[in-house]
Amino acid sequence: MPEPEIVEAEPADAEVMVALMQAAFGARRPVDPPSEALGETVESVREALTTGTGVLVRLDGVPAATLLIDPTATAEGEHPAVPGTVVLRRVSVHPDYQGGGVALQLVAAAEEIAAEDGARRAELIARHEFPELITWWRAGGYRELRPAPHGVVLGRDLPVPVQVPTVDDMHALGERLAGVLRAGDLVIASGDLGAGKTTLTQGLARGLGVDGPVISPTFVLSRVHPSRNGAGPSLVHVDAYRLGSPEEFDDLDLDESYGSSVTLVEWGLGLADHVNPDWLHIHIRRGDDDTRVVTLRPQGARWRGVDLRAVVEGVPGA
Ligand SMILES: Nc1ncnc2c1ncn2[C@@H]1O[C@H](COP(=O)(O)OP(=O)(O)OP(=O)(O)O)[C@@H](O)[C@H]1O
Ligand SMILES: [Mg+2]
Incomplete structure (x- = not known):
């Protein structure tokens, strides 16, 4: 097609x-x-x-x-x-x-x-x-x-859109998003190369209070960032860019960590979305100059009653 x-x-x-x-x-x-x-x-x-x-x-x-x-x-x-x-x-x-x-x-x-x-x-x-x-x-x-x-x-x-003018704002969005995420949540980030998926994940890591640094997992496909105080969920950061099929994604054997982690998968559309009927799709689109438009699209019953508008309305620049 x-x-x-x-x-x-x-x-x-x-x-x-x-x-x-x-x-x-x-x-x-x-x-x-x-x-x-x-x-x-x-x-x-x-x-x-x-x-x-x-x-x-x-x-x-x-x-x-x-x-x-x-x-x-x-x-x-x-x-x-x-x-x-x-x-x-x-x-x-x-x-x-x-x-x-x-x-x-x-x-x-x-x-x-x-x-x-x-x-x-x-x-x-x-x-x-x-x-x-x-x-x-x-x-x-x-x-x-x-x-x-x-x-x-x-x-x-409807999905919730937000303007994210700068890197700092993208970090702030991730940090605020961490406030509504809990262990077992699956987040899939999509958008072109350099859209800001890893940048958003850095903010998420800060908000979750997990060990850093969050960097592009170039050689490893996934990294586990444990909670610093041991109380909150860890962050599992996956880059599925090189994966070709949902089966290859399953071969990463992330099942064990799902329940105790927030799992964020870059490039995971069509690869990771079968894992759980409840997931959060975050799409990042490059606007004029450096501005990004981020769209939060909740999937499944998990998000009923979660006020994503309140999350984005607190982002500076939004
Ligand atoms: N408003 C913004 N939000 C996020 N990143 C921005 C913004 N403006 C500029 N940038 C820059 O864009 C780049 C985003 O890179 P990042 O690695 O986060 O993208 P990515 O979507 O993870 O790419 P890849 O698909 O290669 O993994 C960084 O160099 C960052 O400094
Ligand atoms: Mg990336």
């Missing part, structure tokens, strides 16, 4: 998006009443993109998936919207591209865009006739909130 090109949709994309919606919803089992997605027109989508926004995914330049982000109404269509909540509509993956992870990337991009626009929650309606779709959303962290006409409203808290 080629690397997808993912963009925030513009009104000029309406025609391509309608074609994708028709292809995706037209390929589903027929339902009664039919999905309103089949009634979308270039005009209605263009209108939706002026009051809200959307996402368009291309693979090798070919439109593959799209959705609309609606900040103006509730999932059931009532106006006005609940403040801070957006609704994902017309989630469409072209039948030629289903099953390759495109839907996940589409939804992740939508969640990130909505979160950066200040939204805190995303909701959507799934039809009863498609229990497999409800299962898919649940696996992505969505919970059933209330019944809706012909289906159910699913929702989740």
